[in-house]
Amino acid sequence: MKSFEVNFDGLVGPTHNYGGLSFGNVASQSNSQQASNPREAALQGLEKMKALMDMGFVQGVLAPQERPDVAALRSLGFAGTDAQVIERAAKEAMPLLVASCSASSMWVANAATVSPSADTSDGRVHFTAANLNCKYHRSIEHPTTSRVLGAMFADQQHFAHHAALPAVAQFGDEGAANHTRFCRDYGEAGVEFFVFGRSAFDSRYPAPQKYPARQTLEASQAVARLHGLSEEGVVFAQQNPAVIDQGVFHNDVIAVGNGELLFHHQDAFLNTEQMLAELHGKLAARGGNFQSISVPRDQVAVEDAVRSYLFNSQLLSRADGSMLLIVPEECRANPRVWQYLQGLLAAGGPIREVKVFDLKQSMQNGGGPACLRLRVALNETELAAVNPGVIMTPALYDTLTAWVNKHYRDALRESDLADPQLLLECRTALDELTQILKLGAVYPFQIN
Template structure:
């Protein structure tokens, strides 16, 4: 017996609209607006519970310490916590904003996961993403690695790799640029690594507006670390046109599950060659659901986050369901396509909508909020159960959010040391809920 568990990021108390991600259209369009942290976190929890209500196992990943004072200290800001925040606010407010980002909520970027069925040593492999293309995200991987090691701590089943070397050449954005195809979650599969550019070779296909983030060399390194068989690995390059349209990660233009691949026709440099190679390497029949540009434009795909959805196999039901943001229902072009999708001869039999508007306004849809981990039953039994959502934990987290989170955060609030103190008090209580001890830097 096998399953795929979605581990969603619990949206942190510093959720704000900093507009820090160049190339992320939604993030930039909502920069410096008033955010609603409490509403955001409750929306995230509601989404997690909705997936549970459909019969899926659901996990939780914790927010990171924000503001990240160790980074501010490393950049020369000295004194007490309050003094550091005051100095950073006066001397480098843009740096303070970077260290306040709640971007770890988008756990699709947390790491890349390879199931035990694909790895030569028969264990599940995790590599935390270095996220080196954006400073506010590049400071996440140390905490990410520590958290994953706390959840998946059994060495007989799980292997953890540190993030790849920092820098431009091995930029790694995690599972947001990774897909896997298999007949069952515990069957040997084919892994697709999507990259934006080559770091050491000439790039024939380049972007004109926004930078690419994932390198081919980073994807290769992860495949080696995870002990994958070359004949079950495929590499494909993002279409630069897609990146310039605002699809900064591949999960903005494609999503897969088991033998199904839902994708925009312009997602890749050579989509036809990709489909051919995947079909050649996959033992079975792949179902490609390709959305034509004439039905859904790139602009509509990016604005609605049609593909930044969760494609899931519902227990005891035929076919799959697509979990979409409400914005996909509100976009007439996208919704017209979706109305016809269920009647097509494809594995996607249902479309369902969730409200994650606070996350969407900051540039992340349902797929951004979750990390997929395919596990056998023995591996599920080895997972730290405190991080698996049940009714009791859901109630506890709803109460915790309502107690600690602000209703609103304005840009000017980041300069107030009281916000940091509130955040640290919240995270201190959170570590007690999950029995993590002194997990965050401020607790040590």
């Protein structure tokens, strides 16, 4: 049976703004308070989805969240009508209003961790929504994320959904941004690679000193247990604390994997050689031939990797077995990174092509191509069981483009977040979107 790795890209929400909310994310903090363009951001994301569809990849869409999150503001003591809640929050606690308006759910690499049916004990595809409890503006996402994923992957014969882990520091879980999978074929048993920044209970693991390590070993282990993964099919590895302190807030800022290949920076991990040997041995036991490409620090410094998002790229397998690397325009703008990529192509290794996309609106807020997609490996039967409304087609692309142009503003500043009309615009847009994507009632305003 044929299998696919489907990329479900996050659709940028109508409140896309530069709030500078993510401590440890250099781009997010450095562009704080600039005016954003939600319409352009959403259209840039849709253009990437269409381009991958046109190249023959199966492409899906993951809906954004309702923002501002009035219920979250109410839980913090703001009362009255929706408009009064927003007005009072703007007057008394603007940072909380900004957080409640964040469109960060667009980065669906943080939506969940996904294990394909070939790896799990019950033969179903497993999803665990990420609690994202390191940052308040993201910690409020997982209830809606769970409902949206449940509406997309509803068939319980093929899909299993788990609630987010306890929302405490010891179980900080950032989803697929710290998880990848290696396999000979997407439909065969593979090796799932969990990367953590610190341990909550074991002091032998060093921790960063400047920025927080968002993923814990204990969270990764819990997800592996929930998904019914075997010891033979799992490798846990620690991020290098020194690179976290240089702005590598997720592993997907310093490494990307696909198929049998790991593309990573020389300084990405601790105990790198031991980790690579474990990956090689476990994948070999499952019939695979693990390979790695280590980018030397003397060719691309960590700072260049963070600023260009070289590793926050999509590594895609073509039908002929070669790989395509999808990178943001910022890689071409960085001379050292672009020189490295040209040398990589000339070397004739597994990565045979690099394609550049303009994702400036997302990049300025700290998210590149890899942040914008959640990968789900599916066989033909499972793909047929996915809600067809979320699979990209030329007609859906046209519909969503028209939807964005109809509902989205072309400029948004922090002061605009205090406008109650923005909430009405968002709800109107999302109500229409759930009909387009055939999701049913997934948003609080549709349920309550």
